[in-house]
Amino acid sequence: MDQVYDKIYVGGFEDVKDEESMSDAKITHVLSLLDRPLPPEIQNKYKCKFIRVLDMPDENLLTYFPECLRFIDEARVNGAVIVHCLVGCSRSATVVIAWLMQKKQLDVKTALNMVKDCRPCIRPNTGFQFQLELFARMAYDINVNNSDYKTFKLNMFGLKLGEGKIFNNDVKNLLVASPTENHPKTEVLYKCKKCRHPLFRESSLLSHTTGDWERSFDWNSKLSNLRKSDSEKNKVTCKESLFVEPVQWMADVVTNQSGKLTCPKCLAKIGSFIWCGEKCPCGSWVAPAFHIQKNKVDLCRPFVLVPRVLPNNQFMQETVATSCS
Ligand SMILES: [Zn+2]
Numbered sequence: 001m002d003q004v005y006d007k008i009y010v011g012g013f014e015d016v017k018d019e020e021s022m023s024d025a026k027i028t029h030v031l032s033l034l035d036r037p038l039p040p041e042i043q044n045k046y047k048c049k050f051i052r053v054l055d056m057p058d059e060n061l062l063t064y065f066p067e068c069l070r071f072i073d074e075a076r077v078n079g080a081v082i083v084h085c086l087v088g089c090s091r092s093a094t095v096v097i098a099w100l101m102q103k104k105q106l107d108v109k110t111a112l113n114m115v116k117d118c119r120p121c122i123r124p125n126t127g128f129q130f131q132l133e134l135f136a137r138m139a140y141d142i143n144v145n146n147s148d149y150k151t152f153k154l155n156m157f158g159l160k161l162g163e164g165k166i167f168n169n170d171v172k173n174l175l176v177a178s179p180t181e182n183h184p185k186t187e188v189l190y191k192c193k194k195c196r197h198p199l200f201r202e203s204s205l206l207s208h209t210t211g212d213w214e215r216s217f218d219w220n221s222k223l224s225n226l227r228k229s230d231s232e233k234n235k236v237t238c239k240e241s242l243f244v245e246p247v248q249w250m251a252d253v254v255t256n257q258s259g260k261l262t263c264p265k266c267l268a269k270i271g272s273f274i275w276c277g278e279k280c281p282c283g284s285w286v287a288p289a290f291h292i293q294k295n296k297v298d299l300c301r302p303f304v305l306v307p308r309v310l311p312n313n314q315f316m317q318e319t320v321a322t323s324c325s
């Protein structure tokens, strides 16, 4: 094992079994990132936390960052922690890099190099590197409303779906609640043009930048796109098409690889979806693509109070209903 920061060690499975080095390092806490929990005889000696994760680019480690980082903080109060995976190169390093990024407000590269200086063998896989970049973009926390994070989670789901590894609970967690007929008056909604049924909130729209063509699912190109869009401050968000996150009323079809999207009330066809993605007319590859046809829906804004200047220069609040466009 290698000490990478005060009271933080990184290592492999063999290191955790080595009682002497564990005791020399005064380890009190063990964070395991493995495919199975540690044997009970080790678990009984330390305060342990186990995250089931494989060293694969399409494994979601990001979602567990907050609880892992809290565990490391807890350990450092009165003890020391070893963060370990099988060999101590990818999974464990990723979590410690995330911790350093958060504590010191560092970018991925700087934090990675700090860990590498102490443990030269570390090498987070490309999927984990992508997740670290995304973590930095979300200001070192999980923001469930972040469009990039939503797209990341949908991509993870799409990959699992392709491998036939989807369970009922996964689908439940994936879908956002449908807006209801008596939705709060402040919500901006898209409604079916034909029957006026509320279909999805404006916040469900997933944005993409125009023209950054990316055909295949590849973490390397995703990573470079994420970095590129970071540096290009004048990136243009595509306005040509509506892509949304899957909504509850799509539950019956969403586990197919592709299909039609119809209004749950009047059954009018309003769009289509394909998990592996499609090309937007702007030139960008959008994956997954839950594509709503613009001419089948109306954007409905709530009633708003608009200040109006009266002829005698006095202001008055006037209620104005903005109609559906
Ligand atoms: Zn309808």
Ligand SMILES: [Zn+2]
Binding pocket: 208, 209, 210, 211, 238, 239, 240, 241, 280, 281, 282, 283, 284
């Ligand atoms: Zn587009």
